[in-house]
Amino acid sequence: xxxxxxxxxxxxxxxxxxxxxxxxxxxxxxxxxxxxxxxxxxxxxxxxxxxxxxxxxxxxxxxxxxxxxxxxxxxxxxxxxxxxxxxxxxxxxxxxxxxxxxxxxxxxxxxxxxxxxxxxxxxxxxxxxxxxxxxxxxxxxxxxxxxxxxxxxxxxxxxxxxxxxxxxxxxxxxxxxxxxxxxxxxxxxxxxxxxxxxxxxxxxxxxxxxxxxxxxxxxxxxxxxxxxxxxxxxxxxxxxxxxxxxxxxxxxxxxxxxxxxxxxxxxxxxxxxxxxxxxxxxxxxxxxxxxxxxxxxxxxxxxxxxxxxxxxxxxxxxxxxxxxxxxxxxxxxxxxxxxxxxxxxxxxxxxxxxxxxxxxxxxxxxxxxxxxxxxxxxxxxxxxxxxxxxxxxxxxxxxxxxxxxxxxxxxxxxxxxxxxxxxxxxxxxxxxxxxxxxxxxxxxxxxxxxxxxxxxxxxxxxxxxxxxxxxxxxxxxxxxxxxxxxxxxxxxxxxxxxxxxxxxxxxxxxxxxxxxxxxxxxxxxxxxxxxxxxxxxxxxxxxxxxxxxxxxxxxxxxxxxxxxxxxxxxxxxxxxxxxxxxxxxxxxxxxxxxxxxxxxxxxxxxxxxxxxxxxxxxxxxxxxxxxxxxxxxxxxxxxxxxxxxxxxxxxxxxxxxxxxxxxxxxxxxxxxxxxxxxxxxxxxxxxxxxxxxxxxxxxxxxxxxxxxxxxxxxxxxxxxxxxxxxxxxxxxxxxxxxxxxxxxxxxx
Amino acid sequence: xxxxxxxxxxxxxxxxxxxxxxxxxxxxxxxxxxxxxxxxxxxxxxxxxxxxxxxxxxxxxxxxxxxxxxxxxxxxxxxxxxxxxxxxxxxxxxxxxxxxxxxxxxxxxxxxxxxxxxxxxxxxxxxxx
Numbered sequence: 001x002x003x004x005x006x007x008x009x010x011x012x013x014x015x016x017x018x019x020x021x022x023x024x025x026x027x028x029x030x031x032x033x034x035x036x037x038x039x040x041x042x043x044x045x046x047x048x049x050x051x052x053x054x055x056x057x058x059x060x061x062x063x064x065x066x067x068x069x070x071x072x073x074x075x076x077x078x079x080x081x082x083x084x085x086x087x088x089x090x091x092x093x094x095x096x097x098x099x100x101x102x103x104x105x106x107x108x109x110x111x112x113x114x115x116x117x118x119x120x121x122x123x124x125x126x127x128x129x130x131x132x133x134x135x136x137x138x139x140x141x142x143x144x145x146x147x148x149x150x151x152x153x154x155x156x157x158x159x160x161x162x163x164x165x166x167x168x169x170x171x172x173x174x175x176x177x178x179x180x181x182x183x184x185x186x187x188x189x190x191x192x193x194x195x196x197x198x199x200x201x202x203x204x205x206x207x208x209x210x211x212x213x214x215x216x217x218x219x220x221x222x223x224x225x226x227x228x229x230x231x232x233x234x235x236x237x238x239x240x241x242x243x244x245x246x247x248x249x250x251x252x253x254x255x256x257x258x259x260x261x262x263x264x265x266x267x268x269x270x271x272x273x274x275x276x277x278x279x280x281x282x283x284x285x286x287x288x289x290x291x292x293x294x295x296x297x298x299x300x301x302x303x304x305x306x307x308x309x310x311x312x313x314x315x316x317x318x319x320x321x322x323x324x325x326x327x328x329x330x331x332x333x334x335x336x337x338x339x340x341x342x343x344x345x346x347x348x349x350x351x352x353x354x355x356x357x358x359x360x361x362x363x364x365x366x367x368x369x370x371x372x373x374x375x376x377x378x379x380x381x382x383x384x385x386x387x388x389x390x391x392x393x394x395x396x397x398x399x400x401x402x403x404x405x406x407x408x409x410x411x412x413x414x415x416x417x418x419x420x421x422x423x424x425x426x427x428x429x430x431x432x433x434x435x436x437x438x439x440x441x442x443x444x445x446x447x448x449x450x451x452x453x454x455x456x457x458x459x460x461x462x463x464x465x466x467x468x469x470x471x472x473x474x475x476x477x478x479x480x481x482x483x484x485x486x487x488x489x490x491x492x493x494x495x496x497x498x499x500x501x502x503x504x505x506x507x508x509x510x511x512x513x514x515x516x517x518x519x520x521x522x523x524x525x526x527x528x529x530x531x532x533x534x535x536x537x538x539x540x541x542x543x544x545x546x547x548x549x550x551x552x553x554x555x556x557x558x559x560x561x562x563x564x565x566x567x568x569x570x571x572x573x574x575x576x577x578x579x580x581x582x583x584x585x586x587x588x589x590x591x592x593x594x595x596x597x598x599x600x601x602x603x604x605x606x607x608x609x610x611x612x613x614x615x616x617x618x619x620x621x622x623x624x625x626x627x628x629x630x631x632x633x634x635x636x637x638x639x640x641x642x643x644x645x646x647x648x649x650x651x652x653x654x655x656x657x658x659x660x661x662x663x664x665x666x667x668x669x670x671x672x673x674x675x676x677x678x679x680x681x682x683x684x685x686x687x688x689x690x691x692x693x694x695x696x697x698x699x700x701x702x703x704x705x706x707x708x709x710x711x712x713x714x715x716x717x718x719x720x721x722x723x724x725x726x727x728x729x730x731x732x733x734x735x736x737x738x739x740x741x742x743x744x745x746x747x748x
Numbered sequence: 749x750x751x752x753x754x755x756x757x758x759x760x761x762x763x764x765x766x767x768x769x770x771x772x773x774x775x776x777x778x779x780x781x782x783x784x785x786x787x788x789x790x791x792x793x794x795x796x797x798x799x800x801x802x803x804x805x806x807x808x809x810x811x812x813x814x815x816x817x818x819x820x821x822x823x824x825x826x827x828x829x830x831x832x833x834x835x836x837x838x839x840x841x842x843x844x845x846x847x848x849x850x851x852x853x854x855x856x857x858x859x860x861x862x863x864x865x866x867x868x869x870x871x872x873x874x875x876x877x
Contacts, residue, residue, distance in 0.1 A: 056769040152851070153871070153872055154873060
């Protein structure tokens with residue numbers, strides 16, 4: 001029993017997942033001038049359903065709150081209160097509490113503080129009082145049935161109880177199907193349909209399934225074609241036994257819906273009469289008892305070895321047009337729920353398949369088999385298919401960011417209430433789709449960034465008015481795709497970053513030495529430094545102990561970057577750039593000191609050969625820069641940077657490692673991060689471009705500076721995926737930007 | 749005097765969790781093959797083709813609600829006599845009055861216990877074995 005209830009409880013929480021967004025969107029529609037009756041009803045029903053469900057599971061705290069909320073909404077429904085902004089706001093806040101109480105009951109959220117519930121209950125009761133009910137909502141569980149109601153006894157004489165429900169299911173489902181002639185050529189098999197029907201019955205019900213073969217379309221032997229379906233079947237099975245329903249039967253025919261005529265008839269058949277009727281229905285037809293060896297019977301039917309072809313089915317058993325039932329099924333199957341774990345498994349397997357395909361290719365290359373045109377063609381097909389499958393699976397996992405974005409409305413609502421500010425959140429590009437894993441991990445960083453924007457970005461209403469801005473601040477949260485990544489921007493119309501104050505704080509906290517001279521961007525970046533906080537008063541938000549450094553780390557863990565742009569007096573723009581998926585990436589395979597490493601193609605700008613004696617400069621601090629198309633960029637000797645052991649002399653590739661000033665050539669890969677900063681990676685060669693499966697290195701080993709993850713190459717070897725952004729940042733830090741400018745001038 | 753297993757029951761509620769809790773409680777009382785439908789319209793379609801002794805229906809459902817279902821059931825000679833119990837949790841007394849006027853047999857207030865369910869049913873059917 002406990003298990004049953006647990007399962008139902010799960011269903012209830014899933015319902016809550018649907019009801020809460022319905023409630024939210026209903027409240028959103030309320031804000032507009034005219035509120036339709038349906039909207040109000042939908043809002044009411046959402047809260048009512050949550051209450052009702054919660055009551056069934058004894059979730060008392062949830063029930064009690066939902067009850068008051070429901071009563072307040074009832075005033076709205078009956079028209080005793082009008083949805084003015086103050087009331088709508090109360091309803092929003094109550095929704096937040098309700099949603100937190102659901103999370104609490106589900107053990108996915110922190111317990112909701114009693115004082116918060118209390119406060120919201122008061123507000124709701126004020127609405128109920130305003131509605132003229134005069135008293136707060138009646139107690140929970142109190143029967144709203146009038147005292148003087150007397151239950152009405154039914155007249156049992158009018159009922160027929162003679163036929164116990166469990167012994168003889170009253171209904172027989174007659175399933176008639178006639179596969180279209182192309183069934184077999186499509187790779188489907190009528191046998192599977194019959195077996196599927198048999199499986200609908202519990203084991204002890206065998207014998208209650210009756211199968212009749214319809215051979216009226218069976219052509220003379222000479223015209224019989226082995227791959228054309230020409231038989232039809234009529235199957236009678238008891239409804240309800242083992243829970244068989246029409247839906248179950250439709251499910252069996254789901255795969256062949258478009259090539260199989262299917263008709264399901266429920267027959268009135270009382271008690272013992274049912275079997276008689278079944279026999280009558282099959283009268284004149286060749287009956288195949290479908291009891292002990294159904295497979296044999298089916299095989300017999302398939303071979304056309306059934307005797308007496310003149311035994312035709314009654315005219316009524318002709319297959320009906322599938323149109324009606326087919327359409328109905330189509331509607332029901334518009335979407336299905338799938339356990340996310342299964343999709344995760346699918347994704348993992350696709351990952352393994354990508355590796356498998358790469359390893360096949362590399363094995364064939366080793367065998368020198370790739371000269372074989374036929375083989376090459378087939379390999380190309382597999383490659384295309386692998387990529388298509390992978391994209392299809394990704395599309396299944398892709399979800400619009402809407403869900404996360406909408407949650408941010410609440411974050412802003414709460415944060416602005418706490419900070420005493422009036423802030424509107426405008427959402428853009430909510431339909432932008434991202435891999436589910438990413439979405440799950442976006443909520444926390446976005447929450448902190450939006451709190452931060454409300455807390456530190458938007459000014460106080462007074463300060464805003466002095467600056468000539470509307471009292472209400474605006475934060476714009478937008479998402480869009482750009483070159484294989486997703487860009488999320490948080491733009492506030494606040495005062496921008498006060499660089500003076502940031503610098504002072506950073507000096508005070510010992511993050512930078514006193515007297516340091518930093519550029520504007522460098523100062524802005526200090527916001528992300530560990531242990532930094534500019535909040536002058538420790539507000540509730542900052543008090544949560546999460547700084548922007550944590551946010552940055554979280555985004556980096558997702559393979560993303562955060563950049564910041566401050567427009568003094570006008571606002572601040574945070575840009576998150578994230579990969580679309582955490583599962584695979586397009587990589588360029590490069591060689592460096594004998595190791596193959598992967599550089600994400602998305603960050604590669606160009607691949608050039610430079611002359612060490614002409615293009616490479618050494619700057620006073622000892623580091624190197626290279627001039628590429630008139631632009632000086634820091635040069636990174638990848639092997640040195642990653643402290644890879646030097647190859648024994650004489651190995652291929654080592655002659656490339658010329659140094660600045662010596663005559664020679666270098667192969668450099670110009671890479672760029674999202675902020676537009678570039679660096680040139682010195683590599684020994686470029687091997688290939690391939691799709692690689694991302695394997696977390698932190699999970700399996702530990703974090704390595706300059707390396708974001710690992711992958712498995714076609715030959716089975718492990719290869720590192722370079723974290724281009726970190727490499728660029730560390731190189732840029734080393735190189736004094738002023739020296740770069742000077743060199744650029746000299747080079748020009 | 750019927751045994752629970754003889755009573756053919758139909759549960760109507762738009763919430764799957766509510767339906768299943770009720771079905772599971774009814775199974776505990778000995779009911780067999782309880783049918784579930786998610787709104788008034790589906791329930792009427794089912795009632796049209798199947799003899800049913802008892803309908804337990806929610807009040808507030810999208811589309812055809814519990815009250816409209818009750819009225820439709822009572823106005824059809826084929827189903828007019830069946831037992832109709834309304835599941836309430838509703839704070840609105842007006843609807844309850846209307847249900848009484850429409851000929852409801854009994855109310856089952858949410859939340860309820862199995863004992864309460866049994867009592868509610870027995871007030872309609874007499875002692876249930």
